[in-house]
Amino acid sequence: MLIGEVARRSGVSTRMLRHYDSLGLVRPTGRTVGGYREYSAEDIRRIFHVESLRSLGLSLRQIARALADPAFAPSALVGDLIRRTEDRLKREQELLERLRTVDALAPCGWQDVLHIVELLQGLNSPSAARRQQSVLASAEDVPVPAELLAGAVLAESDPNVAGALRWALARAGGDGLASVASGLYSENVDIRRRAVLAIAEMPGDEATAVLADALEDSDTTVRRHAALALGTRGATAAVATLVAMVVEGTNDVEAAEVLGALSLDPGCADPIMSALVDELAAHPADPAVRIRLAQAFAEMPATLAQGVLRQLAHDEDRAVALIASTLVGMLEERSNG
Structure with a gap:
């Protein structure tokens, strides 16, 4: 079978087939009467093997190694591919969350977009000082979404940064209470403790009702924070x-x-x-x-x-x-x- 027909039947472009040939990955082993190079049935099977391994994310070099060595063990390579894929998915999920945050803020121009991106980078900084500064320095004309602040306060372990986030969340209004109240139902006790501290700084009857529910928490620290806030109210x-x-x-x-x-x-x-x-x-x-x-x-x-x-x-x-x-x-x- 000549290269054009192989391309039509396999879905692999002639350019890629020639690339495989140049790398020695899949070379046509037959010849026609006229001297043209021809793909045998075994060559075509090898093309499909290459394409199958490519679909798993293997590089052409890795594919060549796998096909050349009958004793090649795929477990280590597949495990590495799993880790790399998980890392890529995590990065893409983080990108998706950033894009959704920018979209929720409805920026009027690219300066607003740049400000939002700068804020997000600050909140995700490994430096507690920078995270705190990012919260306190947020511009009034580009308010931070309550949902974003709620997620940050539930994840924040540094007490100074957490205090700044709670202050900003109490001022944000909107869906801040609903977003942070979900933390009270987490199996992670640290998240529940952060949630009750944030709700304690929020005004209104709805916050009071949520704090009353927290009095039934299995953790004594959560109950104590709730009691102090409720007593003050x-x-x-x-x-x-x-x-x-x-x-x-x-x-x-x-x-x-x-x-x-x-x-x-x-x-x-x-x-x-x-x-x-x-x-x-x-x-x-x-x-x-x-x-x-x-x-x-x-x-x-x-x-x-x-x-x-x-x-x-x-x-x-x-x-x-x-x-x-x-x-x-x-x-x-x-x-x-």
Whole structure:
């Protein structure tokens, strides 16, 4: 079969067939009566072998090596091709995400496009300082999509960069809450922790509702962050977790301050006092817990806290008694002032 007919039947161009010939990859082994080089049936089978291996991503040099050595083991080469293909797909996926981000921002000109690309490169920088600078320096006329910020804040491990991203996300509005709230359902606890911190800085009833759900999280850190944010918003659902934080000594000062602010509502004060008194009774022999509870009582309205603190001023533990006595004096000065 002459080269033109081989090209028509195989779909391989005559130019490529000549290239294969020049490389010694597939050479016509027959001759016609007129002296023209002719492809045999075996030559054509070799062409299809070459094309099959090319479809896997092998180079012509790799194909020549594979076909020349009957003992050639394909496993290592195929494994390398898999890794290279995965890397290429990852790069293409990243390119697709960049293009979608540019498209979502609807830039008015190439200067806007260049700014967006610069921002994306900054957010993906291995340097935490550059990532933070990229967030803080974003131009007002080219706002960053909330979805992009949400994805960045859920992935960010550096606390300073994460703080800048949360600030920008709280200002972005739009679909920021929905985008970051999905992180609360991640199996990765670090992502859930980042999500609750970001939501804590977002205003509105929807954010409050999401934080209330986070009180049921299996991770104590997520629950504590949610409780502090909810307590600051006046949500009494956080009281049990806040009291537990005082008892456990984790962010106990902050938790006590939030409980004090909640107690300014007459409807909240009695339940909070009851919860604190119950914990006091539950830890009669733990001075550290009783000291933290005494300090929490000092954050309550003086009319409610003074009686309990006066009793603690006679506690069997001298440290507890001394701190409670000092706190009673502080409350009396505050009341007299």
